[in-house]
Amino acid sequence: MAGNSQRRNRRTSNKKGATVGSGGKRRRGLEGKGPTPPAEMRKGHVKQRVANARARQAAKRPVPRRGGKGPNEMVVGRNPVVEALREGVPANTLYVQQFIDSDDRVREALKLAADRGGIHLMEAPKAELDRLTNGLNHQGLVLQVPPYEYAHPEDLSAAAFDEDEDPLIVALDGVTDPRNLGAVVRSVSAFGGHGVVVPERRAAGMTAGAWKTSAGTAARTPVARATNLTRTLEAYQKAGLMVVGLAADGDVELQDLEALDGPVVIVVGSEGKGLSRLVGETCDLRVRIPMPGGAESLNAGVAAGVVLYEAARRRA
Structure with a gap:
């Protein structure tokens, strides 16, 4: 009717007015969002709930500080986590921060953890x-390394005798750098040794750093x-092994050491302090490595490698 066109807000035309543009949102919406995350990372997925429950139980489980196991360890930060996963460091949980800004390292960490399985x-x-890292700069990635299963010192010599071989064992005295321990483990593996012994206190243990330096050999070389x-x-x-300590003031030079042909324990001290008094007095022989270049000392990893090479050469 004639008066109806005067109503407020009444459309009097079928033409559509101007519309606001999408601003590129539709085009961006068509872009890919990357690979689908693993089921354990999808919010609400049953596998994520199961993984979270298991991880919470593992984090709360009490860990013995003494005995055959070490403590849990947390590898913190994007680069350290990726490097640990690349080197095959044992791990049971990868913690990822919610709403993390994903980059190449985060994506690689997730892929490595998924490919390995068991994490x-x-x-x-x-x-x-x-809270888990005591306030360290974790960058949204934290890798939990389970306690290392240490062997008993007697197991090392017993395993060698069972194989009808003369035990070749390295004992570390006061070596506190895990990288040195990892290097010694690697040398023991390379030159046919039967294991490494470390003290329970004031000494490096099998941490993620030691695992990385061992380049995977820690998986097959026991540490007691x-x-x-x-x-x-x-x-x-008492079991018939000769105990040989490395010392700069040793009475015998390495090339003259006949004990390397038989069952032997090579004791290596720290680079700075050398062998402790009691350990030095317990050794059957104190041996020095000749260094014509004039260096005063070698670090534990290098010194052990030199002696192990000489032992392997003679036994061959």
Whole structure:
């Protein structure tokens, strides 16, 4: 009717007015969002709930500080986590911060963890990761390394005798750098040794750093932990092993050491302090490595490698 056209807000035309543009949103919406994340990382997925529950139980499980196992360890930060996964460091949980800004390292960490299997992926808020790492700069990635299963010192010599071989064992006295321990483990593996002994206290343990330096050889070379290194060396002596300590002021030079042909324990001290007094007095022989270049000392990893090479050459 004639008066109806005067109503407020009444459309009097079928023409559409101007519309606001999409601003490129539709085009961006068609772009890919990357690979589908693993089921453990999808919010609400049943596998994520299961993985989170297992990870919470593992984090709360009490870990013995003494005995055959070491403590849990947290590898913190994007680069350290990726490097640890690349080197095959044992791990049971990868914590990823919620709403993390993903980059190449985050994506590689997720892929490596998924490919290896057995590593639970757990998404956690930043506050929880701050608590787990005691406030360290974790960059949204934290890798939990399970306790290392140490052997008993007697197991090393027993395994060699079972194979009808003369034991070749390295004992470390006061070596606190895990990288040195990892290097010694690698040399023991390379030159046919039967294991490494470390003291329980004031010494490096099989941490993620030691695993990385060992380049995977820690998976097949046992590391034993001694409550008292002096008593352990005495037990080896009673079992028929010669205990040889490396010292700059040793009475015998390495090339003259005939004991390397038989069952032997090579004791290596720290680069700075050398052998402790009690350990030095327990050794059957004190041996020096000739260094015509004039260097005062070698670090534990290099020194052990030199002696192990000489032992392998003679035994061959």
